[in-house]
Amino acid sequence: MKLAKVNMALSVLVSVLFLGFNCYAQPTIPKENLPANLSAEAKAEAEGLYSPEAVKRARAANKLGSMGEKAVPAIPLLIGMLGDSAGIEFKADPESKIAENTSPGIEAAVALGKIGAPALEPLIAALKDKNPHVRVLAAVALEELENPKAVDPLIAALKDKKPEMRGTAAVALGEIGDKKATLPLVALLKDPNEKVRRLAAVALGDIGDSQSVKALVAALKDNDVQVRAAAARALGLKGDLELSQAPLLEAAKDKAPQVRAVVIEALTGTKSPKIEEIFIGSLKDEDPNVRLSAAAALAEIKSPNAIKPLMAALKDESPSVRAVAAKGLGGIGEPMAVPALFDLLKDKKESVRAGAAAALGKMKSPRAIKALAGVLKNDELPVRVSAAVAMGEIGSPRAVKPLITALGDKSGCVREAAAMGLAHITGKNFGEDQVAWNKYWEENKEAYLSVCAKGLCRY
Numbered sequence: 516m517k518l519a520k521v522n523m524a525l526s527v528l529v530s531v532l533f534l535g536f537n538c539y540a541q542p543t544i545p546k547e548n549l550p551a552n553l554s555a556e557a558k559a560e561a562e563g564l565y566s567p568e569a570v571k572r573a574r575a576a577n578k579l580g581s582m583g584e585k586a587v588p589a590i591p592l593l594i595g596m597l598g599d600s601a602g603i604e605f606k607a608d609p610e611s612k613i614a615e616n617t618s619p620g621i622e623a624a625v626a627l628g629k630i631g632a633p634a635l636e637p638l639i640a641a642l643k644d645k646n647p648h649v650r651v652l653a654a655v656a657l658e659e660l661e662n663p664k665a666v667d668p669l670i671a672a673l674k675d676k677k678p679e680m681r682g683t684a685a686v687a688l689g690e691i692g693d694k695k696a697t698l699p700l701v702a703l704l705k706d707p708n709e710k711v712r713r714l715a716a717v718a719l720g721d722i723g724d725s726q727s728v729k730a731l732v733a734a735l736k737d738n739d740v741q742v743r744a745a746a747a748r749a750l751g752l753k754g755d756l757e758l759s760q761a762p763l764l765e766a767a768k769d770k771a772p773q774v775r776a777v778v779i780e781a782l783t784g785t786k787s788p789k790i791e792e793i794f795i796g797s798l799k800d801e802d803p804n805v806r807l808s809a810a811a812a813l814a815e816i817k818s819p820n821a822i823k824p825l826m827a828a829l830k831d832e833s834p835s836v837r838a839v840a841a842k843g844l845g846g847i848g849e850p851m852a853v854p855a856l857f858d859l860l861k862d863k864k865e866s867v868r869a870g871a872a873a874a875l876g877k878m879k880s881p882r883a884i885k886a887l888a889g890v891l892k893n894d895e896l897p898v899r900v901s902a903a904v905a906m907g908e909i910g911s912p913r914a915v916k917p918l919i920t921a922l923g924d925k926s927g928c929v930r931e932a933a934a935m936g937l938a939h940i941t942g943k944n945f946g947e948d949q950v951a952w953n954k955y956w957e958e959n960k961e962a963y964l965s966v967c968a969k970g971l972c973r974y
Contacts, residue, residue, distance in 0.1 A: 542595035550588040557582060561589050564619075569601035572619035577607055580626025587633045594637050596623035597649040624652035628659025635660060639668045642684075647677045654680065658687035666693045673699050678708040685711065689718025697724040704730050704746075709739040716742060720749025728753065732762045740771040747774060751781025760785070767793050772802035779808040783815055791816065795824045803833040810836050814843025822849045829855050837862065838870035845874025853880050860886055868894060869901040876905025884909060888917035891929075899929045907936020912963035915940055915956055922949040 544550075546565045553561055560582075563575025576596055579586040586593075599619035606614050627634040634656065641653035654672060657665040665687070672684035685703055688696040696718070703715035716734055719727040727749070734746035747766055750759040760782075767778045779797055782790050794816075797809035810828050813821040821843065828840035829852075841859055844852040852874075859871035872890060875883040884906060891902040903921055906914035914936065921933035930947045937952060938944045941963075945951035 542592040544591055544595065550591070552588045554585055557586050557589055560586075561592055564592055564596055569599070569603045569619055570605060572596070572599060572601075573603060573605050573617060573622040576619055576622035576626045577605075580622070580629040583629060583631070584633070586626070586630055590627065590630060590634050590637055593623040593627050593630075593634075594641055594653075596620055597641060597644075597652045598646045599623070600648050620648060620652055624656040625659075627656040631660065632662065635662050635664060639665060642668050642672050647675075647680060650675065650677070650680050651683045654683040654687050658683075658690045661691050663691065663693055666691055666695055670696055670699045673703055678706070678711050681706065681708070682711045682714040685714045685718045689721035692722050694722060694724045694726075697722055697726045701727055701730040704734050704737075704742075709737075709742055712737065712739065712742045713745045716745035716749050720745070720752040723753050725753070725755070725758075728758050732759055735762055735766045740773055743769065743771065743774045744777040747777045747781050751777075751783075756782070756785055760787075760790075764789060764793060767797070772800070772805050775800065776802070776804045776808040779805065779812050783808075783812040786816055786818075791818055791820060795820070798824050798828050798831075803831075803836060806831060806833060806836045807839060810839040810843060814839060814846055817843075817847050819847070822847060822852070826852055826855055829859060834862070834864035834867050837864070837867045841867070841870040841874040842877075845877035848878050850878070850880070853878065853883065857883070857886050860890055865895040865898050869897045872898060872901035872905045876901075876908035879909050881909055881911040881913065884911050884913045884917070888914070891917055891921055896926050896928070899924065899926065900932050903929055903932035903936055907932065907939045910940050912940060912960075915960070915963070919949060919952045919956060922947050922952060 542564050546562065549558060549561055557579065560575045560578040563571050563578075566572050566575070576593060579589050579593065597620050601618055602616065603618060604614040605617045605622070627638060638653045638656050638660070641649055644650050644653070650672070654669065657669065669684045669688050669691075673681050675681050675684065681703065685700055688700060700715045700719050700722070704712050706712050706715065712734070716731060719731060731746045731750050735743055737743050737746065743766070747763060750756070750763060753759070756763065763778050763781055767775055767782075769775050769778065775797065779794065782793065794809045794812045797805050798813070800806050800809065806828070810825065813825055825840045825843045828836055831837050831840065837859065841856060844856065856871045856875050860868055862868050862871065868890060872887060875887060887902045887906050890898050891906070894902070899921070903918065906918055918933040918936050922930050924930050924933070934947045941955070943955060945955065
């Protein structure tokens with residue numbers, strides 16, 4: 516599991532503990548008894564774990580984690596830090612403009628995850644610590660390790676008296692992915708705490724065991740919106756919807772828009788008249804997120820039946836829906852959508868204009884070159900990049916001159932896209948050298964444009 520995902524899990528699962536704890540914990544080993552096998556570098560950071568300042572303790576733990584195997588002797592010290600829940604704002608990189616809400620204990624957990632396998636047994640032992648903060652963070656670190664040896668201890672932790680611990684253990688088991696955890700997690704779908712039920716559903720989706728389908732279908736009727744949405748997403752992740760398709764279709768009528776949107780995402784990629792009907796009908800849903808999911812689903816199946824609904828969605832009040840509808844029409848390649856996409860190049864939202872440009876490129880419409888040349892010259896950066904890419908995809912010689920001009924753009928992204936487009940159209944490669952491209956074009960343009968004069972390329 517990536518570190519970013521660890522931090523996301525921590526922010527969700529550990530935040531509750533900050534409400535009730537603000538504990539300063541030092542390593543259980545006295546500072547004067549630091550392990551003799553610590554390197555000088557590791558020892559210098561380990562001493563920082565004893566600082567009275569929480570930020571310095573957090574930074575010391577962070578630095579030890581970055582040392583990897585070199586910090587193995589410091590594992591007992593970091594284990595002792597897991598109970599340090601002093602809330603702080605912390606920058607792992609002092610030059611960064613973004614500070615994260617964390618604690619020395621969280622940084623110690625992340626460090627233990629980075630150190631890897633040598634931390635496994637100490638972390639398993641910490642799952643039974645009397646301090647719930649320690650137990651939760653030990654489970655988070657085990658999630659990072661993804662070691663099958665942690666499965667049985669984590670299954671046992673699903674019966675912990677603290678809901679934060681049960682939820683964290685569930686997430687860790689989902690990340691490890693061992694099907695041995697399926698039935699214990701299924702049992703957790705009946706937990707009295709709705710957050711625990713939701714995280715159990717998430718974990719079952721990650722594992723993808725068919726044994727969980729029946730229980731997840733039942734969870735589609737849970738009284739908590741988040742649990743129903745997590746169950747729908749889990750069923751979609753499994754891929755085989757033979758047993759769950761009918762219940763999901765029923766859940767598409769859920770009173771909560773969040774659930775309706777997730778159900779559409781779960782059904783995306785599955786083709787049937789009933790599902791297609793759900794997608795098309797959902798383009799008129801009162802909730803923009805549901806309409807967005809429906810537009811994305813229709814874009815993926817590329818059904819001819821989706822053309823008219825997607826064209827109507829080009830006028831949706833939500834910019835995201837308009838952009839995704841444009842993308843869908845581009846993927847289908849419907850010529851009748853070209854004029855509407857031209858209009859979308861004037862949309863007030865740059866994301867929509869960029870989506871329209873990209874769609875015209877996918878449709879390879881030579882008559883779009885003039886309109887794309889206009890936005891390539893004057894629009895915002897994302898739109899200019901999309902226009903340059905689209906002109907290259909269309910491949911018309913009429914795009915060469917505007918693309919050469921774009922080689923003078925202040926953005927390297929635009930210049931790179933223009934150079935790639937020119938190479939695609941001409942078969943030559945002068946990189947971003949505007950002078951070389953101008954010279955080549957002046958010497959050879961007649962051969963290209965004569966093709967257009969014969970009607971073999973349309974403007």
